[in-house]
Amino acid sequence: MAASFSVVDYVIFSLVLAISACIGLFHAFTGGRQKTTSEFLMADRKMRFFPVGLSLLASFMSAVALLGTSAEIYTFGTMFWVIGLSYFIMIPISAHLFLPVFYRLRITSVYEYLQLRFSMTARLIGCFAYIAYMIMYMAVVMYAPALALNAVTGLNIWTSVLTIGIVCSFYTSLGGMKAVIWTDVFQISIMFAGLLAVIIQGSIQLGGFSEIWQINKQGGRIEFFNFDPDPTIRHTFWSLTIGGSITWLGNYGCNQLSIQRYLSCPTEKDAKLALYLNLPGLLSIVSLIIMCGLVLFAAYAGCDPVKSGHISRADQLLAYYVIEELSFLPGMAGLFIAALFSGALSTLSSGLNCLAAVTLTDIVKPVIKNLPEEKLAIITRIIACSFGGISILMAFAASHMGPILPLAIGLLGMIGGPLLGLFTLGIFFPWTNNKGAIFGVICGYAMSLWIGIGAYFYRPHIITLPTSIENCTVDMVTSNSSDIFHNISTSFNYSVLYDITTNMTSMNSSYVNTNELSSSIELIRPIIANLYSISYLWYSATSSSVTIVTGLIVSFITGYTAPGDVDPRLLCPIYDDLQRCMPDSWRTKICCGGKYSDKEIVENGVPDKETKNELMKKDETAV
Numbered sequence: 001m002a003a004s005f006s007v008v009d010y011v012i013f014s015l016v017l018a019i020s021a022c023i024g025l026f027h028a029f030t031g032g033r034q035k036t037t038s039e040f041l042m043a044d045r046k047m048r049f050f051p052v053g054l055s056l057l058a059s060f061m062s063a064v065a066l067l068g069t070s071a072e073i074y075t076f077g078t079m080f081w082v083i084g085l086s087y088f089i090m091i092p093i094s095a096h097l098f099l100p101v102f103y104r105l106r107i108t109s110v111y112e113y114l115q116l117r118f119s120m121t122a123r124l125i126g127c128f129a130y131i132a133y134m135i136m137y138m139a140v141v142m143y144a145p146a147l148a149l150n151a152v153t154g155l156n157i158w159t160s161v162l163t164i165g166i167v168c169s170f171y172t173s174l175g176g177m178k179a180v181i182w183t184d185v186f187q188i189s190i191m192f193a194g195l196l197a198v199i200i201q202g203s204i205q206l207g208g209f210s211e212i213w214q215i216n217k218q219g220g221r222i223e224f225f226n227f228d229p230d231p232t233i234r235h236t237f238w239s240l241t242i243g244g245s246i247t248w249l250g251n252y253g254c255n256q257l258s259i260q261r262y263l264s265c266p267t268e269k270d271a272k273l274a275l276y277l278n279l280p281g282l283l284s285i286v287s288l289i290i291m292c293g294l295v296l297f298a299a300y301a302g303c304d305p306v307k308s309g310h311i312s313r314a315d316q317l318l319a320y321y322v323i324e325e326l327s328f329l330p331g332m333a334g335l336f337i338a339a340l341f342s343g344a345l346s347t348l349s350s351g352l353n354c355l356a357a358v359t360l361t362d363i364v365k366p367v368i369k370n371l372p373e374e375k376l377a378i379i380t381r382i383i384a385c386s387f388g389g390i391s392i393l394m395a396f397a398a399s400h401m402g403p404i405l406p407l408a409i410g411l412l413g414m415i416g417g418p419l420l421g422l423f424t425l426g427i428f429f430p431w432t433n434n435k436g437a438i439f440g441v442i443c444g445y446a447m448s449l450w451i452g453i454g455a456y457f458y459r460p461h462i463i464t465l466p467t468s469i470e471n472c473t474v475d476m477v478t479s480n481s482s483d484i485f486h487n488i489s490t491s492f493n494y495s496v497l498y499d500i501t502t503n504m505t506s507m508n509s510s511y512v513n514t515n516e517l518s519s520s521i522e523l524i525r526p527i528i529a530n531l532y533s534i535s536y537l538w539y540s541a542t543s544s545s546v547t548i549v550t551g552l553i554v555s556f557i558t559g560y561t562a563p564g565d566v567d568p569r570l571l572c573p574i575y576d577d578l579q580r581c582m583p584d585s586w587r588t589k590i591c592c593g594g595k596y597s598d599k600e601i602v603e604n605g606v607p608d609k610e611t612k613n614e615l616m617k618k619d620e621t622a623v
Contacts, residue, residue: 005153005323009334016190016338017167020345023186024171024179036373040176040380041108041357042264047181049270052261053277055184059257059350061191061285063145063343069286071314073293074300075464077221079235081290086244087282090252093245095275097572098253101427103268104569109361110259110423117426117570118434120366125441126419127362130256131355133415135387138351139394144315145340146395153323153337161395164341168348169388173381177264180349187342188285194339195288198318201326202295209291212298219301220465221294232533234462243537250416250540252278254423256354296321302471348391356384414452417540418444421547427572429548430563433555440551448543454532461533 027034034040072080102110111130115123146160171179203209216222226236233239252258252275262271296317305311311320322336360380365371371379422441425432534542555561 005155005327005333005337006330008330009327009332009337012331012334013338013341016187016342017163019186020183020342021167021171023183024175027175027178027182034174034176034381035377037108037360037376037380039178040377041353041360042260043177043181045264046266047178047261047264049265049273049277051181051185052265052270053274053281054188055181055346055350056252056258056261056274057278057281057285058184058188058191058343058346059261060251060282060347061188061343062141062347063340064141066191066195066289066292066340066343067145067315067318069289070293070296070318071316073221073290074296074317075314076235077223077465078216078290078294079223079226080240081287082224082235082237082240083244084283084286085241086248087279089241089245090248091275091279093249094252094258095272098249098423098427099259099262099271099275100268101570101572102254102259103262103271106263107361108260108263109358110254110256111358111362113426113570114422114437116567118432118437122422122434122437122441123362125438126422127358129415129419129445130358134351134355135390135394138348138387138391139397141344141347141351142391143395145344149319149337149340153319153333155337158396160341161392164344164348165388165392165395168345169352169385172349172352172388173384177260177353180353181261181264183349184346187346190335190342191339192285192288194336194342195285195292197332197335198322198326199288199291199295201329201332202292202299202321205325206295206298212294215298215301216294219297221297231535231538232460232530234460234535235537236535239535239537243535243541246420246544247416247537247540250420250544254420255416256358257350260354260357292318299325300467302468304467304469307467307469308472348388351391352384352387355387356380359383359387414448414539414543415445417448417543418547420540421544421551424544424548425551426570429552429555430566430571431555431560432551433558433561435558436551436553436555436560439554440547440549443550444543444547447546448539451532451534451539451542454529455534458526458529458532 036044038044069080102113105113105116107113107116109127111123111126114126142161142164143157146155146157146164149155149160150157171183175183199209203212206212206215213222226233227238228236229238230236231239258275261274265271265274299321300317305317305320306314311317319336319340323333326336327333357380360376360383364379364383365376418441421444422437425437425440
C-alpha cells in the first residue's frame with residue numbers, strides 16, 4: 001500500500017507543511033516581531049472575527065475527529081448527526097453568558113478569573129488540570145493519526161509524530177498567536193478540501209449520493225429518532241442534545257483555547273461574531289465527516305476491511321479507503337493525508353500557545369515578578385517549545401502503554417466537566433465561597449475518575465450494527481483475519497476515536513455483534529456496574545452537576561458569600577437583556593442582591609491592574 005503514495009502525493013503533503021512553517025516565519029519578522037507577550041499570546045488583541053472563528057473551528061476538529069467520526073457512522077449509524085442540534089444551544093450560551101464576563105476582564109489566562117473570584121488555590125487547581133489535559137490531548141492528537149496512517153500507507157509512525165511536533169513547535173514559537181490563527185485558517189481549508197474530495201469522488205464511483213444513502217438505509221445505518229431516556233444507551237436524542245451541549249459548552253464557554261481567541265479580537269462584538277461563525281462551521285465540517293462515513297459503508301457494505309483483516313480498527317477506515325480506492329487520482333492521497341496532518345497541526349499549535357499563556361500567567365509571573373517584556377516573550381517561546389517536546393515524548397510513551405492508553409483517552413472527556421462546574425459556580429452563583437468552589441471541583445473530579453475507571457474495568461456492552469464479508473473474494477481476506485472470525489460470534493475489542501470538544505472523548509468498550517449476552521457475564525458484574533455503563537456524552541453533565549451541587553451545599557454550610565460583596569464584573573449580567581420589561585426590584589433579585597450595570601462596565605472599562613490586585617488579595621485569608 002505504501003507504493004500507492006506517489007511523488008505527487010508527497011509533493012502536496014510537503015507543500016502543506018512548508019506553507020505552515022512559512023506562515024510562522026512571516027509573523028516572526030513582521031509587525032512587532034513577537035517581542036511582547038501581548039503580541040505573542042494575544043496577537044495584540046487586533047485580530048478580526050473571520051480568521052479567529054476559523055481558527056477556533058480548526059482547533060476543535062483534529063485528525064482524530066476526521067478518522068473517528070467517520071468510523072462512528074460506519075459502525076453505529078447516523079444517530080450521531082443529531083449532535084448538530086447541541087450547537088444551537090451551546091453557542092448562544094457561550095456567546096451571551098460566558099464570553100462577556102471574560103472579555104470585559106481582559107485577562108490573559110482564563111484561570112485568572114478563578115483567583116479574582118475565589119482564591120489562588122482555585123486558580124492553580126484549574127491551571128494544573130488544564131495543563132495535564134492538554135498534554136495528554138496533544139499526545140493523542142499526534143499519535144492516533146500517525147498510527148492510522150502507518151497501518152494503511154506504511155508511513156513510519158515516529159516520522160509522522162516528529163514531523164507534526166517539530167513543524168508545529170517551530171511556527172508556533174516563532175510566530176505566536178498570529179501564526180497559529182493564520183495557519184489554522186489555511187489548515188481548515190485543506191481539511192474541507194480533503195473531505196469534499198472524498199465525498200465527490202466516492203459519489204461518482206458509487207453511483208451518486210442517493211445510491212450511497214440507499215445502501216446505508218438497507219444496512220440499517222440511517223437513524224435519527226431514538227428518544228429513549230435510558231442514560232446507558234450510547235446515543236439518543238437526549239444524550240446528543242443535552243449531554244452534547246454541556247460537553248461542548250466546556251470547550252467554547254470556559255476553555256483557555258477558546259477564551260484566548262475571543263480576547264484576541266479588538267471588540268466584544270468581533271469576539272461574538274467569531275463564536276457564531278462556528279455554528280455553520282461546525283455543522284458543515286461534522287456533516288462532511290459524517291457523509292464520508294456513509295461513503296465508507298456504501299463502499300464496504302459487502303466486504304468489511306476490519307473483518308477481512310486488512311485493517312485492525314474501524315478508525316483506520318477512511319485512510320484505507322482513500323489509499324485503496326482513490327489513489328489512482330494523482331495527488332488525492334496526498335491531499336487527504338495533508339488534511340489529516342492539518343487537523344493535527346491546528347489542534348497542536350493551538351494547544352502549545354494556550355499552554356504557554358497559562359504557564360506564564362498562572363505559574364511564572366506570580367513567582368518571578370517584574371520581568372521586562374522582552375524576557376517574558378523569550379520565556380514564553382521556550383515554554384511553547386518545551387510543551388511541544390513533552391507532547392512528542394508522551395506520544396512515544398503512549399505506544400508502550402497498551403490498555404492504559406484507552407483509559408487515558410477516556411479521561412480526557414471528563415476533565416472539562418468539573419472545570420465547567422467551577423466556572424459556573426463563580427459566574428452564576430454569587431453566594432458560592434472559596435471552600436465550596438474547591439470542595440465542589442474536587443468532588444467533581446472524584447466522580448469523573450470513579451466513573452471513568454469503573455467503565456474501563458466493567459466495560460459497557462455496546463451493540464454494533466452488522467457488517468458483512470459475503471462479497472469478499474478469497475484473496476481479499478488476509479491471513480490475520482482468522483482471529484477476527486473467531487471473535488465475531490461473541491465480541492471483540494477495538495478503540496473508536498472521535499472528538500466531541502475535545503474536548504475529545506474516546507471509549508474502549510467491549511462491542512458485541514449479537515443481541516445475546518451471556519448470563520454468566522451478567523452474574524459477575526456488580527449492580528454498581530450499571531453506573532459505569534452511562535453514555536460518555538453524560539460524563540461532563542454528571543461531573544459538572546456534582547461540582548455545582550456540592551459547591552453550593554458546602555458554601556451554605558460554611559457561610560456563603562454575601563452577593564453584594566462580590567465584584568459585579570465577575571458575575572454574569574443575566575438580566576441585562578430583560579431589563580426593559582422588568583422592574584428594578586426584580587432585576588436586583590435576579591442579580592442576587594449584587595449591583596451590576598452593563599452600561600457602566602462598557603463605559604468605565606474593565607478593572608485596572610490595581611483593582612485586580614485588590615481582588616486577588618482576598619485569597620490570602622481564604623482557606
